[in-house]
Amino acid sequence: MSVEKTFISNNVVRILKPSVKILTPHRVNEKSQNLSWKALDYCGPDPDFKKQKQENMNGSGGGVIAGILANAGHKVLVLEKGSYLARTNLSLLEGRSMDQMYLGSGLLATKDMDVMLLAGSTVGEKGVKNWGTQWKQSLGTRPRIITVDGVAWVAKMGRKKGTGETWLVDLVKSENGAILPECEALEVIYEKKNDNSGKNKAIGVTLAFQNSEGVREICMVKSKVTVIACGALSTPSLLKVSGLNNPNIGKNLHLHPVVIAWGYFPDSPSISNETWPREEKKNYKGGIMTAMSKVVANFEGSSGYDIKMRMSKYSRTAYIFVLERDKESGEAFSPYSVTYKLDQTDEENLKLGLEKTLRILAAAGAEEIGTQHGKGKSLKVKEASLKQFERFVQKESSIEIGKHSAPICSAHQMGSCRMGVDPRTSVVNPKGETWEAEGLFLGDSSVFPTALGVNPMVTVQAISYCTAQSVLQVLKNQKLG
Numbered sequence: 001m002s003v004e005k006t007f008i009s010n011n012v013v014r015i016l017k018p019s020v021k022i023l024t025p026h027r028v029n030e031k032s033q034n035l036s037w038k039a040l041d042y043c044g045p046d047p048d049f050k051k052q053k054q055e056n057m058n059g060s061g062g063g064v065i066a067g068i069l070a071n072a073g074h075k076v077l078v079l080e081k082g083s084y085l086a087r088t089n090l091s092l093l094e095g096r097s098m099d100q101m102y103l104g105s106g107l108l109a110t111k112d113m114d115v116m117l118l119a120g121s122t123v124g125e126k127g128v129k130n131w132g133t134q135w136k137q138s139l140g141t142r143p144r145i146i147t148v149d150g151v152a153w154v155a156k157m158g159r160k161k162g163t164g165e166t167w168l169v170d171l172v173k174s175e176n177g178a179i180l181p182e183c184e185a186l187e188v189i190y191e192k193k194n195d196n197s198g199k200n201k202a203i204g205v206t207l208a209f210q211n212s213e214g215v216r217e218i219c220m221v222k223s224k225v226t227v228i229a230c231g232a233l234s235t236p237s238l239l240k241v242s243g244l245n246n247p248n249i250g251k252n253l254h255l256h257p258v259v260i261a262w263g264y265f266p267d268s269p270s271i272s273n274e275t276w277p278r279e280e281k282k283n284y285k286g287g288i289m290t291a292m293s294k295v296v297a298n299f300e301g302s303s304g305y306d307i308k309m310r311m312s313k314y315s316r317t318a319y320i321f322v323l324e325r326d327k328e329s330g331e332a333f334s335p336y337s338v339t340y341k342l343d344q345t346d347e348e349n350l351k352l353g354l355e356k357t358l359r360i361l362a363a364a365g366a367e368e369i370g371t372q373h374g375k376g377k378s379l380k381v382k383e384a385s386l387k388q389f390e391r392f393v394q395k396e397s398s399i400e401i402g403k404h405s406a407p408i409c410s411a412h413q414m415g416s417c418r419m420g421v422d423p424r425t426s427v428v429n430p431k432g433e434t435w436e437a438e439g440l441f442l443g444d445s446s447v448f449p450t451a452l453g454v455n456p457m458v459t460v461q462a463i464s465y466c467t468a469q470s471v472l473q474v475l476k477n478q479k480l481g
Helices: 003-026 036-040 060-070 092-100 169-175 235-241 303-310 344-363 388-399 457-480
Strands: 075-082 116-117 153-154 177-181 182-190 200-210 216-224 225-230 258-264 318-321 331-334 337-339 368-371 408-410 440-441
Touching: 036 200, 060 075, 060 169, 060 177, 060 225, 060 457, 075 169, 075 182, 169 177, 182 235, 200 225, 225 235, 225 457, 235 331, 258 344, 258 408, 318 344, 344 368, 344 388, 368 388, 440 457
Parallel strands: 075 177, 116 408, 153 225, 225 440
Antiparallel strands: 182 200, 200 216, 258 318, 258 368, 331 337
């Protein structure tokens, strides 16, 4: 076998091995139960989940713009690549939900498979799911289109309890909009402007869908304004296939690389005769907890026995992830053609973060701590001397990130079609409109000029709110003209 083939096969195993381990506990029998759940101390999907009030729609960036335009009286049509998933249709099983709600069934990765990419692929995408969030809604997937009086767009958005329960609900209640699921945007259509600028103007989108007989058909939606919001991994490919030639398309990709440390908190009294957290506390129960520290898992083991023992502790194991505001950037020309490398600064910051999280877990009372590195060690804190503890923390946090047996993770993709003031260094202007085509706007995280230091949800919505004001002005000018 050649060196190249060996490299590829080893990396395939590297990324698929933990994925198989993650999905196996979610395989169920005819009663929708799994025998391993009892050993994991897991109660199964929330039995009260389907009793919740259902009033959910779609996405973070595209959803904001859709709601604003519809409330302003414009006719809006959302064309969504994914199928409609109402709350009552959600399985709440991880394996099935990964297939339904994530791009590439949650198994996307960079070309060298060093980074695993989690990109939402539902209506309401990141509003439907996120770290530590119970899935409470869903509708569809990836490229989607909307027409307002002819405003058309493609979107693949969402974040936590975001636009899916706010802006897109407003769209439907306004009676000025509709969402068509299972429609894939193929290409943005242009025409030459009747002036001497030489610029094109977006006039609509071609799309593919399956008719009632299951036959794939292609048609075109005309629009006065087109807004693309497919996400940082998919927006560049749609722009490219639509004939845009800006050399910055697909460049400047940021990923918020993540590594993980864990700590085990037994449900039996410790040496101090106290149980903390309380015995009834489980890592899959309770509200969403997102905290940011300025101090700046994969579940893998060395043997089948080791995996079983660690999984039996799962419900009392806390995970803290280290998220780096990456300085280096990569390229994304499609969801399946992503390149990315950590630079030295990002690497050192992730190592420092691992050191701090191990110390935090120990200080919080964890009796055993470790990292996602499968060949790394774990430490029983209460049995270790201070010298042993320091040696362990320094050794585990100093391992080269690229040599970890599990890939880095990324759930926040940003910046592949950056916003700026110069077409030589950016794809869209400060109003969110592409430099190459009038009436074509972007409404997702791809417009970020740099990586953020926090979850990008609110920033996506804020930028999209401003972009929506620009779209409203364009429509107003068209009406006056």
